[in-house]
Amino acid sequence: MKISLLGTGLMGLPMAQRLMDAHHSLTVYNRTASKLDPLQAAGATIVPSAAAAIVASSCIILMLTDAAAIHDLLLCDESRSQLTGRTVIQMSTIAPHESQTIRDEVVAAGGDYLEAPVLGSIPEARSGSLIVMVGAEPDQFARWFTLLETFGLEPVLLGSVGSAAAVKLALNQLIGALTSAFAVSLGLVTHQGVDAQAFMAILRKSALYAPTFDKKLQRMLDRDYENPNFPTKHLKKDIDLFISAAQSSGLETNGVEGVRQILTKAIAMSFAEMDYAALFSAIVPPAE
Secondary structure (H helix, E strand, O other), rough: OEEEEEOOOOOOHHHHHHHHHHEEEEEEEOHHHHHHHHHHHHHOOEEEOOHHHHHHEEEEEEEEOOHHHHHHHHHHHHHOOOOOOOOOEEEOOOOOOHHHHHHHHHHHOEEEEEOEEEOOOOOHHHHOOHHHHHEEHHHHHHHHHHHOOOOOOEEEEEOOOOHHHHHHHHHHHHHHHHHHHHHHHHHHHHHHOOOOOHHHHHHHHHHHHHHHHHHHHHHHHHHOOOOOOOEEHHHHHHHHHHHHHHHHHHOOOHHHHHHHHHHHEEEEEEEEEHHHHHHHHHHOOOOO
8 A cells, every 4th residue: 555654753754663573665855854764664655745745646645743743734725736636644643623624624625534643652553552532534444554553553433523633632641640540659659768669669569559550660860861662741631632622621620730730830940852751850859
């Protein structure tokens, strides 16, 4: 199958490699051209514009930063005119209403659209074990199921466009909430002289445990946030989207706004590009 991918960042790159491993003919475009070097070396076709990528394939996968980037690349005049008869699969984290608006514009341009955001990070993208959440009509889901299986073994149809975007935001909100809650608990026990492993041994036996705690534990203890699987700035963006969507639904968001304040502080501490475990340093200042 001829597939074009727009966006080869931290997640887009391993997802592109999965497509090539599955023997698809891949055309890629990324605004930062240097990020395309590994894919070019592996045999992908590199093009100079998003419109050229759209022309090259009947299926266009989006792994772009946000809805603004999607509008800039997919829905500019040059690209929009090429969407007739093509299917767009939107796999980034955006708000439900943003996904629905993009769908409407793609359909108005003569194309087809579904959303398939993913849960997981770089290791899962490399191994094809992402959780793929789909917002589409049943016939669209059936048509593209085999392709979506490239990224995760059991893609899940959640409803029409907007439903998968909502679930993805709900899950990413939990990333921020669980990690910040764990960080402050870890900070308290270590400041009181309790061995971190003794604390973890108790936590792991309880109903309170989440595997993400162990994934972030050593990073927090070492304050080592390099080589991120998910940068702090991206989690902050997703928390912003969640708060907006939740408030539009009449939900109380004070607790989530507290997480946003922590992430904002971490970014001000120059951790924007670092792993989101850096929120530990925003919560637990280093000892003098």
